[in-house]
Amino acid sequence: MAKPTFEQKLGRVGWLFVAPGLAFFALFSIYPILNALATSFFAKKLLSLKPPRFLGFDNYARVLTSPEFWNSVGATLIFAAGSFVPLVVLSLGFSAFISTRTRGRRALQLVLYSPAVLSSVVAALIWMLMFDPRGLANQFVNFLAQTPGTDRHWLSDAGMVQLATIIVYVWKYIGYFTILFITGIGKIPVSSYEAATIDGAGKWVQFWRITLPLLRPTTILVSIMAMLQCLKTFSTQYLFTQGGAPSDSINVITLGIYNTAMRDLNIGLASTMSILLFAFMMALTVIQMKTTKSGDTDE
Amino acid sequence: MSERRVRMSVPERVSDLVIWGVLGLACALVVLPLGFMATASFMEARQITSLPYPWVPSSFHWQNFALALAGGDGQYLFLRNIFNSVLVCTLVTLSTVALAALTGYGLAKFRFKGRNLVFLAIMGTMMIPFETIMIPLYMVVLGLNLQNTYAGLVVPFLLNAFGVFLMRQYLITFPDEILAAARIDGAGEGRIFARIVAANSGPAVATLAILTFRSQWDNLLWPLLVAQEEQMKTIPAYIVKFAAEKTADEGAMMAVAVIASLPILVLFFTLSKYFVGGSAVYSSGKE
Numbered sequence: 001m002a003k004p005t006f007e008q009k010l011g012r013v014g015w016l017f018v019a020p021g022l023a024f025f026a027l028f029s030i031y032p033i034l035n036a037l038a039t040s041f042f043a044k045k046l047l048s049l050k051p052p053r054f055l056g057f058d059n060y061a062r063v064l065t066s067p068e069f070w071n072s073v074g075a076t077l078i079f080a081a082g083s084f085v086p087l088v089v090l091s092l093g094f095s096a097f098i099s100t101r102t103r104g105r106r107a108l109q110l111v112l113y114s115p116a117v118l119s120s121v122v123a124a125l126i127w128m129l130m131f132d133p134r135g136l137a138n139q140f141v142n143f144l145a146q147t148p149g150t151d152r153h154w155l156s157d158a159g160m161v162q163l164a165t166i167i168v169y170v171w172k173y174i175g176y177f178t179i180l181f182i183t184g185i186g187k188i189p190v191s192s193y194e195a196a197t198i199d200g201a202g203k204w205v206q207f208w209r210i211t212l213p214l215l216r217p218t219t220i221l222v223s224i225m226a227m228l229q230c231l232k233t234f235s236t237q238y239l240f241t242q243g244g245a246p247s248d249s250i251n252v253i254t255l256g257i258y259n260t261a262m263r264d265l266n267i268g269l270a271s272t273m274s275i276l277l278f279a280f281m282m283a284l285t286v287i288q289m290k291t292t293k294s295g296d297t298d299e
Numbered sequence: 300m301s302e303r304r305v306r307m308s309v310p311e312r313v314s315d316l317v318i319w320g321v322l323g324l325a326c327a328l329v330v331l332p333l334g335f336m337a338t339a340s341f342m343e344a345r346q347i348t349s350l351p352y353p354w355v356p357s358s359f360h361w362q363n364f365a366l367a368l369a370g371g372d373g374q375y376l377f378l379r380n381i382f383n384s385v386l387v388c389t390l391v392t393l394s395t396v397a398l399a400a401l402t403g404y405g406l407a408k409f410r411f412k413g414r415n416l417v418f419l420a421i422m423g424t425m426m427i428p429f430e431t432i433m434i435p436l437y438m439v440v441l442g443l444n445l446q447n448t449y450a451g452l453v454v455p456f457l458l459n460a461f462g463v464f465l466m467r468q469y470l471i472t473f474p475d476e477i478l479a480a481a482r483i484d485g486a487g488e489g490r491i492f493a494r495i496v497a498a499n500s501g502p503a504v505a506t507l508a509i510l511t512f513r514s515q516w517d518n519l520l521w522p523l524l525v526a527q528e529e530q531m532k533t534i535p536a537y538i539v540k541f542a543a544e545k546t547a548d549e550g551a552m553m554a555v556a557v558i559a560s561l562p563i564l565v566l567f568f569t570l571s572k573y574f575v576g577g578s579a580v581y582s583s584g585k586e
Contacts, residue, residue: 007410013488014409018417021402024458029424032432032439039435094325097318110571111326114333117567117574119517121535122556125542126336129549134348136335171329179575203314232430235519235535242543254430254520261434262524270434278431285426 033278039271046265059272069273072256075162075249079237080230082166087177087226092219094174095181096207109182112175120172120235127168128243131155137164155240158249165236165250173229177222184218185211224288228281234258253277336560340364340553347549360550367554371544376529377555380537383526385562386449387533388515391456395511396504398458403466404496408478418467425460430520437524451525452533456515462507469503470496509566509573516563534559 004012040059042052063069098108115123130136131154142148154164192214196206212219234254241247241255253273261270307315334354339347340363341356368377406418436455445451473496481491497504519535526532532540541547541555567574 010409011411014405014411014414016488017401017405017409017492018414021398021405021421021458021463022417024398025421025424025460028436028455028457029427029432029460030420032435033427035435035438036432090325094322097322100318101322108322108326109575110568112329113571113575114564114567115329117513117563118560119519119535119538119563121517121519121538122336122559123332125538125552125556126332128542129339129347129552130332130335132348132549134350136331136352139351171332175329228428232428234430235517238519238523239539239542242539244543257430257434258520258523261437267434267438274431274434278428281428281431282426 036271036274036278039268040275042268044266044268044271046261046267048265052268055268059268060276063269063272063276068251069256071248072251072253076231076233076252078162079165079169079233079250079252080227082162083169083173083230083233084223084226086166086170087173087230088219088223090170091174091177091181091222092215094178095185096211098178098182099185100203109175109179112178114175115172116176118172121239123172124168124236124239127164127171128155128240131164155243155245158246161240161245162249164245165233165240168236169230169233173226177226180222180225181215181218184215184222187218188214220288220291224284227284231277231281336553336556339550340557342550344549347553363548363550363554364558366548366551367541367558370541371546374529376532377537377541377558379530380532380534381558383449383452383531384516384534387452387522388512390449390453391515392508392512394453394457395459395462396508399462399466399507400470400497400500400504401492402458402463403468404470404492406463407467407470408473408475408496421460421463425464429455433520433524436521440525446525447528447531449531452522452531455521456518459511462511465503465507466500469500473499505570506573506576509570513563513566513574 039052041055041057043055043059044052094112098105101108127137132138133151133153135154137154138150138152141152142150152160154160188211192210193206196210201209232254233252237250237252237255238258240250247255254277257270257273257277260266260273335352338354338356341359341361342353342363343357343360346353346357368375370376402421406414440446440451440454443451445454477495478491481495486494517535518533519539522531522533522536526536529540538555538559542552
């Protein structure tokens with residue numbers, strides 16, 4: 001064998017640096033997703049000594065015809081759509097406003113961001129007390145609507161508890177997405193606005209004609225990120241149901257996977273649900289990449 | 300400053316006031332629940348539920364904090380659970396920073412066959428949400444008999460793809476001449492990494508460490524699966540258990556929330572630029 005050149009030696013050193021990380025991802029990301037895929041075709045119970053039995057697509061048929069699963073899908077989509085729209089619209093609005101400020105910008109960002117550093121469970125706990133029949137949420141709404149003493153049943157009515165989880169989530173993440181938009185707006189060259197100002201376009205026109213079109217990549221990115229994050233929601237719903245809220249309307253899909261595995265001990269079925277969630281999120285990510293790419297070539 | 304003081308026309312001044320009004324209102328609404336948490340943690344339960352909410356504690360009801368720490372059963376499990384959270388977050392952070400720096404350095408500064416493929420494969424794992432692989436991971440932990448151990452709690456989080464991305468992007472601009480000079484001087488590759496590369500990665504390491512610590516501090520789902528013994532629970536799981544008790548005292552609940560949030564809020568207000576900068580880097584990574 002020929003003696004390796006200096007370059008080849010360095011290449012081997014490079015492999016040595018990368019190897020531990022690569023092994024980690026192979027073991028703890030790629031193997032589990034393949035394992036979930038395989039398990040989704042088997043009847044497999046947690047803590048059962050029986051060997052898993054091959055079922056083909058039976059788990060999928062069972063999940064896709066189960067009313068409980070579709071209820072979870074519905075709960076997840078209502079939560080995701082209900083959180084995602086206000087999150088994107090409000091954070092875009094706030095970022096546009098904050099970007100016009102010459103003073104106090106940093107303080108505004110820090111204040112809006114502060115709930116995002118709390119744990120999700122803490123956020124949910126604070127709101128759980130505020131949604132108490134005698135809590136601040138009722139007091140606030142009753143003050144605005146001038147309906148003293150009315151209880152809105154935040155944590156006992158099926159529809160209101162959905163709204164309650166959405167409020168917690170929007171409150172927690174609004175600052176995070178605002179900062180992403182501010183970063184995006186900061187990347188728009190000042191020269192784009194100078195021409196418009198000379199032409200006499202006002203701030204309002206500038207926002208719709210310049211900021212929004214040039215912000216398109218950020219908007220798509222933030223939208224998909226917000227959507228993906230909403231689909232994975234767990235903590236708020238878990239705490240609320242443990243605290244005694246009705247579970248059906250907030251039985252989101254991650255909660256369904258958790259309960260199927262840990263309460264029903266049905267690993268095969270839980271894996272099937274995981275794979276369906278994965279496929280859906282993957283599809284969204286692919287759409288994001290496609291739209292961002294086509295956006296680049298347009299310009 | 301002086302050119303900023305251009306005189307504003309009347310409509311401009313009105314819109315300026317409106318914008319300040321909207322932003323002020325938004326900030327007030329965002330801060331309000333935090334204010335509720337802080338004030339209610341010092342109140343007796345019956346003051347918290349008095350109408351309207353008083354906002355100012357009538358007396359400093361420190362028993363809330365005593366009860367929060369002691370727990371409903373007086374076992375002081377919260378102290379143990381706080382210790383667990385601190386230990387798990389620290390281990391995860393140290394490991395993530397170390398492994399991400401090694402991997403990122405290897406990808407940024409060495410040429411070898413398959414390098415791009417390795418990078419793409421690692422980035423691809425970002426698309427696998429933890430929620431979809433937690434069950435197989437749990438089976439692995441059961442198989443290795445690691446349930447209710449610290450090893451079981453930390454093992455899926457020892458590294459993440461975002462960390463590799465962050466370190467690679469940071470190190471790709473590291474001057475090659477310095478590495479070449481060190482090699483000519485006869486320094487070994489491990490020594491170069493530890494003494495030159497790692498020693499000069501401060502900002503990237505700080506960002507990654509803070510983001511990792513914070514997200515692990517928030518982790519509920521995995522400890523719920525792996526740590527079913529009370530002794531091995533972490534803070535979020537303790538909070539759920541504490542809040543679900545029918546007899547739970549509302550003041551004590553907010554005291555628990557304050558204790559759980561203090562470390563992370565202190566971190567946030569002292570090192571805010573890394574939090575804010577980190578979310579910006581994160582988004583650029585996904586673009």
